[in-house]
Amino acid sequence: MKKQLCIVGSGISGLQLAYALKEDFDVTVVHANSTEKVRTGRVMSTQVHFGPTRTRESRFHMPKWDDHQSIKSIHMTIGKQKLFAGMLKKDALSVDQRHYYSTCMKDLASKGVTFLHLKLTNEHLDRLIEDYDLVIDCTGKSGPLFPFPIIQELSPFDKPQRKCITGYFLGIEPNEPLGVNVTVLPGSGEMFEIPAVTEEGPVTILFIMAVPDKELDTFKGITSSNEFTMHMKQCVQNFFPDIYKRLNTEEFALIDENAFLQIAINPKIRKPYVTYKDKFVVGCGDSVFLNDPITGQGCNLSSYCVEQLFETLIDYKHDQWDENLGESYWNRTKDFVTEITEWTNAMTQPLPEHVVQILLKGAENQEQADRIAEWFENPKRAHEAFFQKQESH
Ligand SMILES: Cc1cc2nc3c(=O)[nH]c(=O)nc-3n(C[C@H](O)[C@H](O)[C@H](O)COP(=O)(O)OP(=O)(O)OC[C@H]3O[C@@H](n4cnc5c(N)ncnc54)[C@H](O)[C@@H]3O)c2cc1C
Incomplete structure (x- = not known):
C-alpha cells in the first residue's frame, strides 16, 4: 500500500x-x-517564475501557460537614472x-x-x-x-521592512525588451513593474515596496479599488516618470476589483x-x-x-x-x-557602496548588465556579489 x-x-x-x-x-x-x-x-x-522554476514545472508535468508575455530581461533604474536592461538566460513568466x-x-x-x-x-x-x-x-x-x-x-x-502595495493594471504600454522593471528610490523604497498573464489576458503589475513612513508609504486606509487606482496613478506620476510616459490615463484601470493588495511581511x-x-x-x-x-x-x-x-x-x-x-x-x-x-x-537595507558600483557598471557594459539580471534567476550569483565582492568582482 x-x-x-x-x-x-x-x-x-x-x-x-x-x-x-x-x-x-x-x-x-x-x-x-x-x-x-x-x-x-x-x-x-x-x-515571477524564473528559468529553474519553469524547468521544475515541466519536470513535474504541471500545466503550460500562454507565454506571449514571457519575461526576457531585468530593467534597472536608480532614482530617475535608467541604468540598463540585462537579459535573462531563460525566459521567465508571471501567471496570476x-x-x-x-x-x-x-x-x-x-x-x-x-x-x-x-x-x-x-x-x-x-x-x-x-x-x-x-x-x-x-x-x-x-x-x-x-x-x-x-x-x-x-x-x-522583528517587524516588516517594507509595506507591499500592488495592483494588476490595464493601460500601460509594455517596456522593451519585455521585462521586470526595477526602480530603486534610495531611502523610500522600490517599484517593480511586472508583465503578467491573467485569466483575462495580459496585464502589467505595479508593485510598490514602501519603506514605512517614507514618501511612498501613502496608501494607508485605502480600501476601494477606485481609490487605489487613482492613488497609484498619482504615485506613478510623482515618482516614476518612465512608467508614467507609457501609462494611458484613459485606459488605466485594475483588471478586476479584487486585483489589488496591501500587506506587510515579517520575514x-x-x-x-x-x-x-x-x-x-x-x-x-x-x-x-x-x-x-x-x-x-x-x-x-x-x-x-x-x-x-x-x-x-x-x-x-x-x-x-x-x-x-x-x-x-x-x-x-x-x-x-x-x-x-x-x-x-x-x-531591504541601504545598498552597500560596492553593490551600487556594480549596478553603475551595468550601465556601461551589457555583459555586466546580463550578469546582474542573472542574480534573479540564480540568486547564488547575487549572494556572491553582495558578500564576496573581492573574489567575484
Ligand atoms: C505582495 C507580495 C509579492 C510577492 N512577489 C513575489 C514575486 O514577485 N516573486 C516571487 O517568487 N514571490 C513573490 N512573493 C512570494 C510568494 O507569493 C510566495 O513565496 C509563494 O506564494 C509561497 O507559496 P506557498 O505555497 O508557500 O504559500 P501560499 O502561496 O501563500 O499558499 C498557502 C496556501 O495555504 C492555504 N492555507 C493557509 N492556512 C491554511 C489552513 N489553516 N488550512 C488550510 N489551508 C491553509 C492558503 O489558503 C493558501 O492557499 C510575493 C509575496 C507577496 C506577499
Whole structure:
C-alpha cells in the first residue's frame, strides 16, 4: 500500500508537491478556500517564475501557460537614472496565482489527488497526524500550523521592512525588451513593474515596496479599488516618470476589483521539520522560509524546496519517516535558503557602496548588465556579489 501524505495548503508549494508526489504516494491536499474562491478572489501576491522554476514545472508535468508575455530581461533604474536592461538566460513568466492555483487544483483533482476543503485550526492537528503517514505544512505566510523552530541568525527583523502595495493594471504600454522593471528610490523604497498573464489576458503589475513612513508609504486606509487606482496613478506620476510616459490615463484601470493588495511581511526562517506529539512533520515554502518579497524569490525558493523534499521522500520511500529524513531535507536546502535570505535581507537595507558600483557598471557594459539580471534567476550569483565582492568582482 502507498504511504498516505497530507499537504496542508494549495499554494505554489502545496500544488507543486502534489504534482511531484502523486505517482509514488496517496496525496490529499487540504485547502482553506474553494477553487472558485481562489479563482475569483483577491490577489495575494505577485510572482515571477524564473528559468529553474519553469524547468521544475515541466519536470513535474504541471500545466503550460500562454507565454506571449514571457519575461526576457531585468530593467534597472536608480532614482530617475535608467541604468540598463540585462537579459535573462531563460525566459521567465508571471501567471496570476488566482488563475495558476485554481487551474492546478482542478487538474490535480482530475488526476486522482484528493482535495479536502477545510481551514485547519489547532483543534484538527491531533487527528491529522494520526490519519496520515506524513503531514506537510504548506500554509504559506499565514502559517505555520506546527511549531517549527525559528532560526534566529536568519531572522534578524522583528517587524516588516517594507509595506507591499500592488495592483494588476490595464493601460500601460509594455517596456522593451519585455521585462521586470526595477526602480530603486534610495531611502523610500522600490517599484517593480511586472508583465503578467491573467485569466483575462495580459496585464502589467505595479508593485510598490514602501519603506514605512517614507514618501511612498501613502496608501494607508485605502480600501476601494477606485481609490487605489487613482492613488497609484498619482504615485506613478510623482515618482516614476518612465512608467508614467507609457501609462494611458484613459485606459488605466485594475483588471478586476479584487486585483489589488496591501500587506506587510515579517520575514521568519524556521527549521523545516519538527516532532509534534511524537509524530514527525515537515514544512515547505513560505510556512517555514518566509522572506520579504523584495528580491522576487518566494515562489522560486518554494519550488526549489519542493524538489529537494520530493528527492528526499523518494530516497526514504521504504524507510521509517523520522527526524533523519528531516535533517536530510534541511541539509539539502539550507545553503540555498541561507543565500537567498541573506541577499533578500541585505536588499531591504541601504545598498552597500560596492553593490551600487556594480549596478553603475551595468550601465556601461551589457555583459555586466546580463550578469546582474542573472542574480534573479540564480540568486547564488547575487549572494556572491553582495558578500564576496573581492573574489567575484
Ligand atoms: C505582495 C507580495 C509579492 C510577492 N512577489 C513575489 C514575486 O514577485 N516573486 C516571487 O517568487 N514571490 C513573490 N512573493 C512570494 C510568494 O507569493 C510566495 O513565496 C509563494 O506564494 C509561497 O507559496 P506557498 O505555497 O508557500 O504559500 P501560499 O502561496 O501563500 O499558499 C498557502 C496556501 O495555504 C492555504 N492555507 C493557509 N492556512 C491554511 C489552513 N489553516 N488550512 C488550510 N489551508 C491553509 C492558503 O489558503 C493558501 O492557499 C510575493 C509575496 C507577496 C506577499
